[in-house]
Amino acid sequence: MNPVQLALLSGAVAALGLVVLLAALVRPRPSVSVRIARYDGRRSSHRTLLSAAEAAASAAPDRGLFGASAAFGRAMAALADRLEVLSTERGWRLRRTRADLAVLGRRTGEFLATKVVAGLVLLLLAPVCWFVLRAWGVPLPGGVPLSLALVLGGAGFCVPDLALRSDAARRRRDFRRVVGVFSDLVAMNLAGGRGLPEALLSSASVSDYWALVRIRQALSGARLAGSTPWQALGDLGAELAVAELSDLAGALALAADDGAKIRASLAARAATLRRKDMADVEGEAGEKSQSMLVAQLVLCTAFMVFLAFPAVHNLMATS
Structure with a gap:
């Protein structure tokens, strides 16, 4: 990727981030139902934060890994609660996602927080790995972290949706x-x-x-x-x-x-x-039987290749 293409891609990403930021900051005039939902969401947020604070005050002081995990859990709970209120204020419907979450008994804010954290972690994973490899002397082009970070960030943002669909379908x-x-x-x-x-x-x-x-x-x-x-x-x-x-x-x-x-x-x-x-169960059993048959065929083919490779190699070497 040449510098011109890198600059264009960086400008497009920056413009997209600016649009998303403006869409999040600009608040339309809320209706009465949105105001009531906002009040309920903020009341739930206050109740959740208060219960978390009481639990943290009554618990013993955490140290080391357990303290870090507890702090991360509290941060995730606060982020999930904030996103719950934000989705209520913005009037995000998310009908299919809310239906899947309702089947699983999960909150919308918890799911949104998982998507955001997974996307950010994978987004920052590529630059960190790039800097580590460059520090070890591996020659890498400058455009790799940006493109790879965008791909990994998008994958991390979408993977929770796939897991949610699978779990909801089973339930x-x-x-x-x-x-x-x-x-x-x-x-x-x-x-x-x-x-x-x-x-x-x-x-x-x-x-x-x-x-x-x-x-x-x-x-x-x-x-x-x-x-x-x-x-x-x-x-x-x-x-x-x-x-x-x-x-x-x-x-x-x-x-x-x-x-x-x-x-x-x-x-x-x-x-x-x-x-x-019963028809669904029989169909699933048939699919599993076919997959097992394919796996057995692949295994047998690999074993036959393993047995025949020395003889074929010696034959080609002598000829």
């Missing part, structure tokens, strides 16, 4: 299985003569598994708020981006007054979810 798959079991339990409670709200709450109280706990909390909150249980289930399905729960809430809302039909509908829906889950 949603577990939640879909629980929705099928929950539908069967509701159908059995309805067959036992219970009303629909009682059947829903009783079915969600049979276990303390995390998915049933989320359903039970939603149903209890609906009872306290005076809304219908199926509306609460629909809101929970929209929050977690679980289409099966939203479909179940829609079926309950349509057939809330007809016990016989809702029992048959719930039984059919549970059977459909079981068949779909």
Whole structure:
């Protein structure tokens, strides 16, 4: 990379940073909902910082590595809390990310802080390695740290998103299985003569598994708020981006007054979810079998090459 290209790239990066800084500093006129959300976020921020300060005051003085880790944890908590308030003030929707975080039970600020820290660490890793190698006498061009730092920083900023998508997909798959079991339990409670709200709450109280706990909390909150249980289930399905729960809430809302039909509908829906889950499991097993077969073929090929290489080498040397 010649000096002109390096200067152009540096100017583009500086301009991009200036635009991002101005976008973060310029505050639009907030609406009433944004002001209320800002107040709630700042109250949560104050509560979090206060609890962290009390925990630090009551704990013994940290020394060495444990003290550094505790200080890093407090700094990460403060950064996560600040980013939580900032995202609320700016009105960042982040619908898919918030749905994934809701499934995993994580905060938005914690995830944003992880992205920022990972990006900064990898961004600074390239210049540090470059200076160390130059100090050892390794000849390196001057444009390598900037381009490599940008690539590593972008990768560090995006890797938490990939990990979040993977973990959220696994949790949603577990939640879909629980929705099928929950539908069967509701159908059995309805067959036992219970009303629909009682059947829903009783079915969600049979276990303390995390998915049933989320359903039970939603149903209890609906009872306290005076809304219908199926509306609460629909809101929970929209929050977690679980289409099966939203479909179940829609079926309950349509057939809330007809016990016989809702029992048959719930039984059919549970059977459909079981068949779909079985098909997914069989597909995953087939993919793993194929990957194992490919690995075995590669291993056998490498072993055959290892055995045949000396003979082929001697044959070519004598010829």
